[in-house]
Structure formats: C-alpha cells, structure tokens
Amino acid sequence: TQLLEQSPQFLSIQEGENLTVYCNSSSVFSSLQWYRQEPGEGPVLLVTVVTGGEVKKLKRLTFQFGDARKDSSLHITAAQPGDTGLYLCAGVNNDMRFGAGTRLTVKP
C-alpha cells in the first residue's frame, strides 16, 4: 500500500487542454514536493510546498498544499507536448516517500 495515492495513474490529453493531478494521504507531512521524470532520467524537482493551504505557481503549473498538509494538487493550464512525463509527489517527514506517479501524455 502506497503512503501517497496519486490519481489519475494515466492521463492522455490534447495540447491546449487543462488538467489536474491529485496526491492524497492519511499522513501529515512537514512538506510535500512534486517532481517530473522523463524516460531514462531521474526525477527533477518542480516545487516544494510547506504551509497548509499554500499555493505556488510555476508558469503554467499551479501547486496547492491542503490545509491539513495531507494532500496536494498540481494543475497545468494549456498543456503542451513538452509537459509529457511522469509526475511524482513526495511527502517529507524524517525521510521522503513517493506516490506511484501520474503518467501524462500531451498530444500535439
């Protein structure tokens, strides 16, 4: 059983569409991080959220940390083919544990 549940597992959309990826847990985290991984490479950090209710924006990506610091969401506006990849959330306490990931494909 994963400590962090991500949904959906797979997402295939057309360029220009919006999407939201969810990361849920029954555990409270001191912080939560989002990574993106491309084939053959390690994950790359996108953002860290620390405060309950925090919202961070990174160009077309919006990240939100739940008020109780148990869940998070990633919203992408006007998705582009370059957004294709595996999106991973990771909860941090004494160590860092990952969700199973959402595999996003954006078709031109």
Next chain:
Amino acid sequence: KAGVTQTPRYLIKTRGQQVTLSCSPISGHRSVSWYQQTPGQGLQFLFEYFSETQRNKGNFPGRFSGRQFSNSRSEMNVSTLELGDSALYLCASSLGGAGVIGYTFGSGTRLTVV
C-alpha cells in the same frame, strides 16, 4: 556544478550473484538517499546516509545494504540477487536531507537480473 553521478548506467547480473552500485553526490552535499523504481511499485525508499551514518531505512530485506564514505560518495550492495531485484536504482543527494530544498537525483543504474 557537476550533478549526481551514478555508475554504471546499465548492469546485467545472474540470479544469486551480488552487485555494487556507486553514487557520487553533488559537491558539498552530505546526504545521499537510495530508491528502487519498478513499474509496479513506483519509487520505494531504500535508505539514507548522512555523514557516513545510516539515518533512515526503508522496508527492504537485509540483502540490500549501503555505506557512505568520508567524501560523501555512497555505494549500495545487493547480495544473492533475485529476478525481482530488476529495477532502476536511483540515488539522490541533498545538503542535509529532503527538507525544503529537495533532492537532486542521478540518472540511475538499470539493473537486470536474469
């Protein structure tokens, strides 16, 4: 600055053998964590080393071990390999832990056990 370097990139081993993987963290980073990534289980935490001491450990059998040297380079060893150990092994480094700054990952070592 140089990133996290993992060697080798690819490895094929036979069941029952042992293997050692290496990770050189970013200069100045003292924390190194190891993860196993498989299609079915995702990224699973193996262990974290900080200043040559194992600080945290995941739920893996004793066949999986690691160590960290005084220059922060780390190795992980898997003994008596099983087919299920086939995976991408990722190393991540940070200044002092996951914290707020996050990890920098290497490109991984893909281990295939036949």
